[in-house]
Amino acid sequence: MQRNPRDLQRYTASERANHWAVGICFILLALSGLAFFHPAFFPLTQLFGGGPWTRILHPYIGLLMSAGFVMMFLRFWRLNVIEARDKEWLKNVRKMVDGNDHDMPEQGKYNGGQKVLFWGLVICMALLLISGVLMWRAWFNLPVTLVRLASVLHAVAAVGMIGLIILHVYAAIWTRGTIRAMLYGTVTRAWAKQHHRGWYREQTGDNR
Ligand code: HEM
Structure with a gap:
C-alpha cells in the first residue's frame, strides 16, 4: 500500500503481530468451542481433525490465547484507564451511534467505548481461563460439581467474549480508516483528528 509520510504511527509491528495471534486463536477457539456447545455445530470438528482432536487441541489453543492476551494487556492497560472525558463520551454515545x-x-x-470493551474482554478472558483450567480433566481431576459449575461459567464467558468481539470488529469496520491501523500500523491525520483529537494533538503538536 502506498504510504503517505504524513500518516501517524498507531501500532508497532510487534503490537500488530500480538493482536493478530490473539485474533487467530480467538477464531479457532470460537469454532471448536461452538462444536462442543451444540450438536448443530458438531461438523466444525472436521476443521480440527475430528471430535477427539478438537477436544485435545481446544484447551491448548486457550492457553496460547491467554498468554497472548496477557502480553496485550501489559501493552495496553494504561491507555485504557477510564477518565472523566471518557465518562462524558459514554453519556453521549447515542449521538455517536446516530452518526451525529x-x-x-x-x-x-x-x-470511552473502546475502553469499556477492553475491560469487558479482560473479565471474559480471566473467567474463560480460570473455568477452562478447572474443567480440564486431562490434567486435573477435580470434583464433578466444580467441573459442572465451571462449564456453565465457561459457556457464559464465551458468549460474552464472542458478543464483545462481534462489536469490536463491527466498530472497526464501521469507523472507516480503522482496519488499516491494525494491518499497516498507520492512520491518516484526518482520521486521528476526527476520532481521537487528544491523541492527534499529542502526536503532532497541532493545537488548532
Ligand atoms: C478477529 C478479528 C479482529 C479484528 C478485525 C480486529 C480489529 C482491530 C482494530 C482495527 C484495532 C485498532 C483500533 C484502534 O486503533 O482504534 C484493534 C485494536 C484492538 N483489538 Fe482487535 N480485532 C480483532 C480481534 C480481536 C480480539 C480477538 C481481541 C482480544 C480478545 C482484540 C483486542 C484488541 C485490543 C485490546 C485492541 C487495542 C484497543 C484497546 O486497547 O482498546 N481484537 N482491533
Whole structure:
C-alpha cells in the first residue's frame, strides 16, 4: 500500500503481530468451542481433525490465547484507564451511534467505548481461563460439581467474549480508516483528528 509520510504511527509491528495471534486463536477457539456447545455445530470438528482432536487441541489453543492476551494487556492497560472525558463520551454515545459525532468530547488514543470493551474482554478472558483450567480433566481431576459449575461459567464467558468481539470488529469496520491501523500500523491525520483529537494533538503538536 502506498504510504503517505504524513500518516501517524498507531501500532508497532510487534503490537500488530500480538493482536493478530490473539485474533487467530480467538477464531479457532470460537469454532471448536461452538462444536462442543451444540450438536448443530458438531461438523466444525472436521476443521480440527475430528471430535477427539478438537477436544485435545481446544484447551491448548486457550492457553496460547491467554498468554497472548496477557502480553496485550501489559501493552495496553494504561491507555485504557477510564477518565472523566471518557465518562462524558459514554453519556453521549447515542449521538455517536446516530452518526451525529461532531460535538463529542475530545478523546485520547482510545474512546470511552473502546475502553469499556477492553475491560469487558479482560473479565471474559480471566473467567474463560480460570473455568477452562478447572474443567480440564486431562490434567486435573477435580470434583464433578466444580467441573459442572465451571462449564456453565465457561459457556457464559464465551458468549460474552464472542458478543464483545462481534462489536469490536463491527466498530472497526464501521469507523472507516480503522482496519488499516491494525494491518499497516498507520492512520491518516484526518482520521486521528476526527476520532481521537487528544491523541492527534499529542502526536503532532497541532493545537488548532
Ligand atoms: C478477529 C478479528 C479482529 C479484528 C478485525 C480486529 C480489529 C482491530 C482494530 C482495527 C484495532 C485498532 C483500533 C484502534 O486503533 O482504534 C484493534 C485494536 C484492538 N483489538 Fe482487535 N480485532 C480483532 C480481534 C480481536 C480480539 C480477538 C481481541 C482480544 C480478545 C482484540 C483486542 C484488541 C485490543 C485490546 C485492541 C487495542 C484497543 C484497546 O486497547 O482498546 N481484537 N482491533
